[in-house]
Amino acid sequence: MKETRLTLAGAALNQTPLDWDNNLQNIKDAITEAITHNVDILLLPELCITSYGCEDLFLSPWLGEEAFDKLLQIKEWCVGITVCVGIHIWIDKQVYNTACVIKNQEILGFTAKQFLAKDGIHYEPRWFTEWPANQVGEFEMKGQKYRIGDIIYEEQGVTYAFEICEDAWRPNRPAERHMAKGVQLILNPSASHFALSKTDLRYRLVVEASKKYKCTYLYANLLGNEAGKVIYDGEVLIAQNGKLIKRNDLLCFKSVDMEVAEVTFTDSPVAEETIHYLPTIDENKELMAALSLGLFDYMRKSHSRGFVLSLSGGADSSLCAVAVAEMVRRGIASLGVLGFVAKTQLFSLKDAAYFDTLTKEQVACELVGRLLTCAYQGTVNSSDDTYTSAKELADSIGARFYSWTIDEQVKGYTSIIEGAIDRPLTWAEDDVTLQNIQARVRAPAIWMLANIKGALLLATSNRSEAAVGYATMDGDTAGSISPIAGIDKAFVRQFLIWAQKELGYQGLQYVNNLQPTAELRPAKEAQTDEKDLMPYEVLNQIERLAFYDRYSPQEVYNKLLEAGVADAETIKGWLQKFYSLWSRNQWKRERYAPGFHLDDYSLDPRSWLRFPILSGGFRSELNEIKAL
Structure with missing residues (x-):
């Protein structure tokens, strides 16, 4: 073929389900920016008109009609450019996840997704129907007929086709067929959720595909906390013949993040300008970036006025506080002070002008003080160490800090029950009851602060x-969002040490010197989490083997024994405790506040791991292990 140069662009968009104004504005801004760069083909993410997270609304015909109306509106913006837009299409009561190709205000066709994601957090087969390979059909909408299916398109002599997100992750992916048909460019519009270290897999998927299929590969992902639980990193990749041409910075705070590259197509194309990118995954950096963007989008999309936190001085609440501080710091770095302030939609022009006069350090502390309110709620069982840890951390990041005690409220509830049952409550007989009331009594006041502030707890x-x-249900589980519900305690503890050393949060030095404890029993008992449970590293091993790798209790026992984690009797005791507590507490997991999906798996029964509330509790399996 003759040499052809095409300017390609991929744009990550921060979309929201059913937020037509936001979604269309981002699409229009991306098209406008692409036109100014003389882009030939612009790729936008999967289902970007409605947003990917509409869930069962995809089964409502009216949503499909509304989305198509928006598509016709978008079509008019595509002057002198080819734009690929994600949209779902209804045909004969079946719903298809498609990429629509618009060239110079004309719809050329719709490519339908062929493989639907159905593992982990994905439930696509509930809403969509897979399209058969190599088939092209036709449908009518609003008096006009359109092509749909496994279509190959052409741009200035260059042939191109699609893989839509999950399509690329399957062994018999569409690219296998595209290569035999002489396709030179593959476009992949995606809604690929964030998980620790996943970007390395995605990078290799794209770059290696461009080499194997001797093509140029353009990939564009969604960006931000789209619908509440799932965060998208907004990755844009352009690769050719195994060489990476463009890659953006992930998890930025922008609404539109675009990468543009001029690519040459010949019989034997060679990427002229490449970047040498070797993925070096730092999961601590990834977690901080995802948490901060996730919190920012959750706050602004829920129209909340910041956050309220019961800051105990322990590891978990300390990480939540630092995540908000880092949200401010990263947001300012990404958008600038005025851009960040404007995007929160929380401050007046007078406030914005004031913030603009401050130094970088001053404005970060000032904004944290406006967006994060913390309270330490002590009891007779609380220590000076945890108070100091909470107070020093709050002061160091600029958060508003309150402190009060809850002993009178605990005493009030205790005396009511003692009068009702006509006996005193004792630690010997009522341990769990006396621990839980302290945690539960902390909830009403902190909820009051959240209501007063119009903030997220x-x-x-x-x-x-x-x-x-x-x-404690209705105690430390109370909240509007549970940002660290997707990560384990061992990761939390090492992360805080990293954040102190690498990010400069010196206020963490106090919590990093403490042993995790609920501080609900009298101090003389020296309560610690691991004494109550088991070593966190072991707990995490059991959890992953049981519910990610899906081994039976006996297989888990054998693997722990083979690994030399402990002696046989100790492992048996840990497994007895883990499986018994796991089975007994499914009802709690059903009631937890929404949490972010941050790892390659989670325990969220609404989006990853379903388990019966009532069960036999692994009794037979545990008895078999006892007998070994």
């Missing part, structure tokens, strides 16, 4: 606690 539960129900 941060729940501080982590994944390890959720696994065994080591949390």
